[in-house]
Amino acid sequence: MPSDPNHASALGHTADLDTVIAELKARIEARRRSGEYPDDLEATLDEHFDRLVGVRPRSSPALHDELQSALRELNQVGFSRARIDPASRLPGGRLVHRTMSRALSRQIDGVLSQVEQQSWLITHAIALLGEIASTIGNEFDTKVLQQLDDLQVRLAEQVREVNRLEYQVEETRERIPGCAVDAWYGQDQFTAFFRGGSDDLRSRYAELAKEFIECEPVVDLGFGRGEFMELLTELGVAVHGVEPDLQLVTSARGRGLDVEQGFAVEYLRSLEPGSLGGIVMIQVIEHLSPQHVIDFVSLAAEKLRPGGKVVLETVNPASLYTYARAFWVDPDHVRPVHPSFLEFLFREAEFSRIAIEYRSPVSESEALLPVPGDDPQTRLLNENFERIGALLFGAQDYAVIATR
């Protein structure tokens, strides 16, 4: 409560109440226009109250109280000859009444006694009916409550079962290789640590990018840090990027690249047939499930126009070195995809030209060294070394360049 209510007007701050009302109306109108209130808010509140005030049965405790009070009143009704009013408008009528009353007193008392007895019986019967109704109601209540209790117990059991299943699904999902990991580290940092800086990658893919000249529009599925997109842009090739990692998408967008967040196979499905000129998928196919690998190739065939190209690069599983040094470094890798299988898929999907290019040779310093000498035994030994070397130290990656 303000200490000095006259304060405002004394200072000349008297509010113009019309202005206050006008402000309120404007405020409500602005809120309505901006959609702050749900549609028909007032009408909804009106309907709600109308429903509440509509015909509602009186509560059973209230009815029970009324019945008890009515029974009490019934019990209090007394039957007596004295209560019969002898008043009469006729001259001498009162005397006639009294005389008749005396003359018929035995009969009247008899009738009154019978009525009184009947009234008591009726009151008793009504009270019994009330008891019966109340008992039925109570029994009904007990049964309904019991059923509700049972339902609640069953519901609680089912909730527990659902929780258990949910936990199991989560645990199983985590154990499935290739199920996307939910990493707390940035993909950007991961790529920089294991694959080198952007400049390394740009020089590594400069030649491959040239495959897409005059192949627009090109889509780069899983563009990562966007080096390939930048190379294409520099070549004047329009390219759209799709990447599931939001951080990478935001970063690429910040550098002016045309990108969106999404998944490779899902994205391809959304396109019109024959609408693409080129598909880039660098170090991505090993992240897909076997089903998605298969689907990807058929989708690529469907969405590329004739002459369009797929360029994909992945880890070479034919080089055992990659298992020791590369493939299992990334926890998101599902399984390596063999070049022969991919070649088979592209051939079956009726691509007109399929080239496999082996890339990233293992450094010579890591290869097996030949034994010096030229005698037949040394030559045999070195020949075997070469065979073992080919198996162990084959190229780390391979690229498929398939033309539709």
Place this chain on the structure above:
Amino acid sequence: MNIARGEAASVADRRDRRAAVSHLGSFPTGEFGIHQILAAASPGDAITNAALDYRDVLRKVGPSEVFARHIAPSSAGEVRPLSEFAASGSRGLLVYHASIGEPTVSAFLLSRPEPIVLVYHNITPARYFEGIDDTFAELLVLGRLELESIRHRVVLAVAASHFNAAELEAIGYEDVRVIPPVVNPFRLARTEPDPEMLTLLDRDFHEPILLFVGQLLPHKRPDLLVKAMHVAATYFGTQATLLLVGQNRFARYADAVSAQVRELNLPQVHVVGSIDDARLAAMFRRAIAFVTVSEHEGFCVPLVESLAFDVPVVARACAAIPETVGDAALLLPAWAGAELVAGAIDRIVSDLDLRRDLIARGRRRLRELTEVDASVAMLEAIGEIV
């Protein structure tokens, strides 16, 4: 239409009733009695209180009793049963306070030879009660019909407000006097507030308290107040408590309001019910505003009581409310719905300057209202016709 309030200046200096009565020399003396007739009398009822107040003044000039058809046991000492009205005697006046239909009372009035002074306290339109209490709705319809049926016997019609006067004129009454009801606005304000209620309000109610006082009846629209509280809390983030104080006359309607509060999840709205004056005074002392969105009021006494407590008023400009509060309330248009009322609630809660301004206006309005002594004005009016 004569307007007693317009003559306020001429009666302003006549606050002392004794002086006023002594100036009324035109009253016949002896057996000439001025008796008041009510349909029902109960303690705390505004009409019963007004009748008793008039009686005290009328007794200074002659015999005066209050008779009623239905009398609450605790009013039995002050009010006499209608059946005791003396069958003889035709000198005098009957002052009939009309507020509801009662066939026995209208039959009684029509059977009597005395001229009738009609004091119209307003009869609520029946449509508000249709479907809620059809019997009560019929009594209200009957009440208006009775007003028409006794019109030829009425020598003076008095209305509590211009709004009421207009209703009488609409059914053919002429020359209706407007005399505000007998109200002592300071009676409640000077009542010692209940200390326990003050402690409770201070301890458990941390948000600003808004107060509504009035019976929980459909035409007073407590449901609209509840809707507005919902809108204010949900869409304005207003933090305030609303106390709905007043008799729950129709259980079904009161139950619906309670269910509405519950279903809209408004623990800050309390349906308090009927309470004694000391507790009500405590609530007025702690309230920051009085809010009402009533649609039909013949005068609305709680508004005046609120002014006496320095509690600002927010209301809708319906029925007699604008003429009762004058410019001392934040008056919303009569059509205001839950959204606008919510806006006003939010404003009154948050705008201290506005509340201060309304309090200052309220004090001025209260001075204007107390310049007219209704009992004196009534005596004067009666004096003119006897």
